Amino acid sequence: MNAPCIVFVDNEPGVLNALRRLLRLSHRDWDMHFFSSPVQALDQLDSLTPWVVVADRNMSEMDGIELLGHVADTAPEAIRVLLSGDAQMESAIRATAAAHLVIRKPFEREVIDDLLTRARVLHQLPLSVTLRGRLGQQESLPVLPEVYQQITHVLEQQEPDVAEVAELIRHDQVLLSRVLQLVNSPFFGFNSRTHDVEVAVMRLGLQTIHNLVLIIELYQHNSTVPRALGDRLMRDALLLAEHVGTLADSRGVSRNIRNLAVVSALLHNIGVLLLGADSQEYNIASAYLLELWGFESEVIEAIQHQLDPDLPYDCEPATEILNAAVKLQYGTLNDAIEANGD
Template identity: 30%
Template sequence: MKPKILFVDDEPNILDSLRLSLRPLRAKWDMTFALGGREALAVLERERHDVVVSDMRMPGLDGAQLLAEVQRRHPDVVRIILSGYSDEQSVLKTVKLAHQYLSKPCRPVDLIQAVDRALGLSGVLEPGALKSVVASLTSLPAVPSLYGRLVEILQDENTTLKEVGDIVSQDVAMCASILRLVNSAFFGLPTRVSSIHHAVNLLGGQTIRALVLGVNLFESMDAQRMPDFSVHGLWEHSLRTACFAKALAACEGAGNELGDEAFIAGVVHDMGKLPMACGLPGEYARALDLVRSEGLAVHEAERAVFGATHAEAGAYLMGLWGFDRGQIKAVLRHHDAAGLDQGAMSPALAVYAANALDHELVVLHQDYARKPLDDAQAHPGFERERIARWREACRAHLEQGCAP
C-alpha cells in the first residue's frame, strides 16, 4: 500500500504548483492537497494519512495550530512544516510540534528526501501504543542533574557557549534535540553538523536560552514514574559508550569527523529507552522483570513485551527527526552484528563494539546478562586480535578516568 501524504496550504496556486512538481511521485505516494488547516483536519478525520506537510503562515488555523491538533488527534502521523517565514520566532513556535522543518522556497528534491527519510523506518515499529508514543513526543526527558545545571548557567549572562556545550554533550536528550534543530533546513547548512560544541556555537546563546527557558525544549526526567529504571545508569553507560566509540575510531586511524559522529551516535544509541520507559512505564517495568527473572538481555526482554527494541524505537525517532542515515544505522544496529559491515570503521561499527565492550568491562547491573565481544556466538564475525586492541583502548580510557 502506498503511503498517504497530505499537503496543506492556503494558496491555491501553491497547491497547484506542488501537484505539478510532485506528479512523477503518483506511483509512489497517494497524495491529497488541502486548502487550509480546517480542510486538512476534515481530510484526516475521513481518512488516515502517514505524513502531513503544512505551510506555516495560514489565516484562521495556522501551521503551528494545525500540527498541534494533528499531534493530539493523530499522534502517529509524521508532521513536517514548510515555511518561508524564516525567523527565530517561527522556528521556536514549531520546534516541539514538527518532526522536520523545511524552508520555502523548497526544491521538490528536498521535500521528497524529507518525506522519504521520515517514512524510511516506518516499518521498524508496528502500529500501536509504542509507535504512537514515539511519534507524538514533543521532547525527550533529560537527566535531572544536567538539566538543572543547564538552566542554572543559562541564567548567568557570563556563561560561555563552551560551558553550555560541555553540559549538552553529556545528555542523550539534549544532544539529540540540539542536533535535530541545527541540521534542519532552517539553518540551510551545506554540511551536516555532528559536533555538539559546533552546534551550540551556531545556535548562539540567545537561541539556546529561548529553547531551554522559553519553549522548554528539554524537560527534566521524572524518575519517580519509573522506579525500576536507572536514569543515572543510562547516562553513565551512554557517555562511556560515546567515549569508547570515539576511542575505537581513533584506534582504527579514523579522522576527527568520523570520531565526532561515532561519539554522538554513542551518546544517543540508547535513546529509544526514553520513550519506552517514560511513555509506557508499566510495560517497561515488565521488560525489566524479565531481564532479572529469565536472564534475558534488555533488548530481548523488550521484544518480548513490546514486539520491538529500544534500538528500533530510537532509530524510528531519529528517522522522523531527519538524522543522518549513518547515525540512524548506528542506533538501529547496536545489538545486531549481522547487519554491520565489519571492514572499515564506521559510526555503526564503533558504537556496536563500544556498547558491547562497556557491558563487558563495567557491571551495569548484577542481573543483566553479559556477553564478551569475543563470544563468537553472541558477536559473530569479529577478529580476536582486533577485539583485543579495542578492549585495551577502552580499558585504558576507563583507567585514565576519561569516562564515568
C-alpha cells in the same frame, strides 16, 4: 501494499498547484492529496492513512498549528510538518507538540525530496504500533538546540572558523562552563588545563565540539530533563564514546568511520528523553528522533542495531563498532536495556 500517502493543506491555490505539478512528476509512487481547506482535510483524514501531513502556518479557517494538533490525535503515526514564512515563529513552533518539523517558505524542491526520504526511513523502522503512536502523540519532542544549529551552519562553510564556533559557545555561560569542565576533565586526558574556549575547540576539534554541544544542551541544559537523569545519560554517552574510540583505533578504520561511530555513541541513549524509564525500545526511539533531525544514515543504522545480539551481515563498520562497545560497557545487551531504564 498501499502506496505511501502525503497530505498537503494550504489555502493558497497557487502553492498547491505548484506542489502538485512538482511532485507528481518525481514521486509518482506516492498517494498525494491536496486541500485548500483545513476543515475539509480533517474530515478526509479518517479515510486516509497519511505518512506525512504538511500544513501552512497561516490559514483563515484554522491555522496550521491547530490543524496539526488535531492530526496528532487522529493520525499519530504521521509526520507533522509546518510551512512557515515567519522566521521569528520558528523556534517557538519547534518547541510545541504540533509539528515534528518546520519548513521555511519559500523552499526548494530538494527540501520536499528529503522529507519524503525521511518518511520512508521512519516508516521502515521496526516500531511497534503502540510505540509509533506514542511517539507521534508526544506532548513535546526534544528539538535541536539553537546553538547546535548555528554551529552546524558554520561547519557547512567551505572553511569553518574556529573563532566563530568559540564565540557562539562563549555567548552561553552555562554551555561555556560545561565545555571547559569537560575539556579539562580526565576523560579527554590533556596535559594542561585551559580556560580559553577557543583553545578548547582547537584541542577537541570542530566535529567533537559540535557533538558535545548537542548532548550538553539536551542532557544538562534542558529544563524538561531531571538533573539526575541528564547527568547519567551524559556520563554513559561519554564513556561509550571512549570505548568506541578505543575499538575504532584498534581496528584501524578511517577517520570518517571513527567519527560516525563516536557520534553514534554520544547519541545512543537519546531515545530515553522520549520514553523515560520505560526504555525497552530506547534504541529505536533514538533512531526515530535522529532521523527526524536528518542525521547520517550510518548513525541511524548504528543506533538502531546497538542492542542486536546478531548484526546484519552487510551492516556498516560504525554499526559493528557501536554494538561491540555496548557489549563491552554494559556486559550484556539485557544489562544495557536495564541500565538505560534506571
